[in-house]
Amino acid sequence: MWDRTKERNESMDQKKEEAIIRLEGLGKQFATSNGTVTALDDINLEIRRGEIFGIIGLSGAGKSTLVRCINYLEEPTSGRVIFEGKNLSAMKEKEKRLARQSMGMIFQQFNLLAQRNVLQNVCFPMEIAHMDSRKAKERAKELLKLVGLEERMKAYPAQLSGGQKQRVAIARAMATNPRVLLCDEATSALDPNTTKAILALLKKINREMGITVIMITHEMAVIEAICDRVAIIDHSHIVESGKVSEIFSGPKSDIGRQLILGDASGQKENFGNSRLIRVIFDGRESSEPVIANMILACKAPVNIMHADTRDIEGKAMGQMLLQLPEDEVDAGRICNYLKTAGVAFEEVR
Ligand SMILES: Nc1ncnc2c1ncn2[C@@H]1O[C@H](COP(=O)(O)OP(=O)(O)OP(=O)(O)O)[C@@H](O)[C@H]1O
Numbered sequence: 001m002w003d004r005t006k007e008r009n010e011s012m013d014q015k016k017e018e019a020i021i022r023l024e025g026l027g028k029q030f031a032t033s034n035g036t037v038t039a040l041d042d043i044n045l046e047i048r049r050g051e052i053f054g055i056i057g058l059s060g061a062g063k064s065t066l067v068r069c070i071n072y073l074e075e076p077t078s079g080r081v082i083f084e085g086k087n088l089s090a091m092k093e094k095e096k097r098l099a100r101q102s103m104g105m106i107f108q109q110f111n112l113l114a115q116r117n118v119l120q121n122v123c124f125p126m127e128i129a130h131m132d133s134r135k136a137k138e139r140a141k142e143l144l145k146l147v148g149l150e151e152r153m154k155a156y157p158a159q160l161s162g163g164q165k166q167r168v169a170i171a172r173a174m175a176t177n178p179r180v181l182l183c184d185e186a187t188s189a190l191d192p193n194t195t196k197a198i199l200a201l202l203k204k205i206n207r208e209m210g211i212t213v214i215m216i217t218h219e220m221a222v223i224e225a226i227c228d229r230v231a232i233i234d235h236s237h238i239v240e241s242g243k244v245s246e247i248f249s250g251p252k253s254d255i256g257r258q259l260i261l262g263d264a265s266g267q268k269e270n271f272g273n274s275r276l277i278r279v280i281f282d283g284r285e286s287s288e289p290v291i292a293n294m295i296l297a298c299k300a301p302v303n304i305m306h307a308d309t310r311d312i313e314g315k316a317m318g319q320m321l322l323q324l325p326e327d328e329v330d331a332g333r334i335c336n337y338l339k340t341a342g343v344a345f346e347e348v349r
Pocket residue numbers: 030031032037038039057058059060061062063064065066218
């Protein structure tokens with residue numbers, strides 16, 4: 001008997017490998033009174049359908065320009081944006097408008113309309129798309145439920161917290177049924193706990209609705225928390241890209257090393273009464289420096305309380321008791337790293 005689930009999963013896997021967006025030789029220059037500024041130079045990237053793709057770089061590297069060129073908020077000076085197999089610049093106006101509606105966008109500063117309440121903000125893009133107002137309201141309510149804000153439909157942006165404003169912005173970005181969500185520093189104005197909640201929401205939208213997410217950020221922790229693959233941009237160029245776990249464990253570019261490893265010297269960590277975890281080694285290559293890589297990637301030390309590991313024919317076996325830093329964000333990064341790297345561990349207290 002043939003297995004429908006397996007068939008569906010295989011077809012989803014194939015779809016995942018498919019490029020939804022391809023950037024080919026993309027360039028953007030700005031003419032300023034001080035001469036020409038090159039914000040992007042020969043950018044080549046492939047973003048796969050259904051993935052969460054991160055683009056990270058320092059301030060001024062070209063991140064915002066890149067994301068704005070992807071949906072033609074800025075017209076590239078050279079190169080091509082291929083969306084679902086079609087060249088955006090070769091599209092007629094109507095087709096281009098539909099393609100742009102398929103790419104929702106959220107921003108660091110939320111960009112909500114202050115004079116409109118939450119429901120009206122979410123309805124706004126549907127009004128512009130001339131959707132029937134009753135249907136628009138119904139859809140807006142569904143979206144507000146999805147982002148957990150159905151109770152605040154009548155509130156105005158000024159009455160909301162940063163995290164709530166970003167939830168409204170996410171609901172609004174989803175209003176036109178986009179297949180891609182572009183997030184420009186979406187969590188940079190939020191505190192760590194709110195950041196975590198917004199990232200969890202974006203991940204849920206990605207996994208449950210199959211929406212491709214592109215995250216622009218200067219924070220490695222954001223990439224680490226939810227991205228499948230990442231590209232590092234520096235001085236208008238992509239300097240490296242690949243799976244997050246691979247880039248994290250061995251950044252090749254100078255800027256990659258700086259972003260991932262940072263300045264690990266001079267850190268004073270407080271362990272106090274912090275969490276203990278037991279890391280289990282059950283046969284991975286003993287030559288792989290798991291704990292050292294973790295410390296470098298997370299830029300946070302751990303306290304090795306006890307270790308009982310041995311090398312059996314090149315395989316690491318045994319366990320290690322680690323005390324995590326007291327700082328919750330650092331401890332969370334370490335746990336996330338271990339999960340991403342597929343290292344088994346359990347909480348001891
Ligand atoms: N409209 C513009 N006119 C002139 N120069 C611009 C314009 N937009 C961006 N730039 C320049 O292009 C370069 C890349 O800017 P961009 O905002 O894309 O970088 P970024 O990585 O997003 O930085 P940040 O995180 O600080 O916003 C910078 O040198 C910037 O000054």
